[in-house]
Amino acid sequence: MKKFIAHTIILCVLFVVFIGNFRANEKKVENKYVGVKQCGMCHKTEKQGKQLDIWQKSKHAEAYKLLTTDEANKLAKEKGFDKPAAEVPECLSCHTAANGVDAKLIEKTFDVKDGVQCEACHGAGSAYKNLSVMKDNAKAVAAGMTEYKDDAAIEKHCKTCHNEKSPTKKEFKFAEMWGKIKHPVPKAEEKK
Numbered sequence: 001m002k003k004f005i006a007h008t009i010i011l012c013v014l015f016v017v018f019i020g021n022f023r024a025n026e027k028k029v030e031n032k033y034v035g036v037k038q039c040g041m042c043h044k045t046e047k048q049g050k051q052l053d054i055w056q057k058s059k060h061a062e063a064y065k066l067l068t069t070d071e072a073n074k075l076a077k078e079k080g081f082d083k084p085a086a087e088v089p090e091c092l093s094c095h096t097a098a099n100g101v102d103a104k105l106i107e108k109t110f111d112v113k114d115g116v117q118c119e120a121c122h123g124a125g126s127a128y129k130n131l132s133v134m135k136d137n138a139k140a141v142a143a144g145m146t147e148y149k150d151d152a153a154i155e156k157h158c159k160t161c162h163n164e165k166s167p168t169k170k171e172f173k174f175a176e177m178w179g180k181i182k183h184p185v186p187k188a189e190e191k192k
Helices: 002-025 036-040 051-056 060-066 070-078 089-095 118-122 137-142 151-158 174-181
Strands: none
Touching: 036 051, 036 118, 051 060, 060 089, 151 174
16 A cells, blocks of 8 residues: 555656646747737727827827838938838837737737837737736736836837937937827726
């Protein structure tokens, strides 16, 4: 009987070790970009602070369209690119979301032509897009949503594009510009 118990314990330990190694070797699933239309389904109501409406009225919503203009193509050519601005990764990196991302991580609902949309700031949304996750901010963050703790963190993110690399650089006045795109964040109890 003691031998049986010892063998059982050994088998259990080996099983736990095997499962642990198996899980450690599992490929981490990455979130996919779902697009503003997915986000906007819930983020358009008064209760949600009309976040979609604020974005639609912003220059971020028109950012990709700027790349399709003659002026943008002229700038791209002056910078030494032999493609239209809307095809230049350096331009797309600040005028769209998901630029340079593996195509497998982009859902059919995502449209690059929607410009600088929700996921450009909050990260790919496939794992946090559902209401059951979004109702709990901690769950949404755990599922991959980027949350900014303060204006300094937001400004740092904004300056990844609004900086001297831009061929049309203008002084970036964070407080003024943030005031144009800032959207309310409903408290968890208001989301339910």
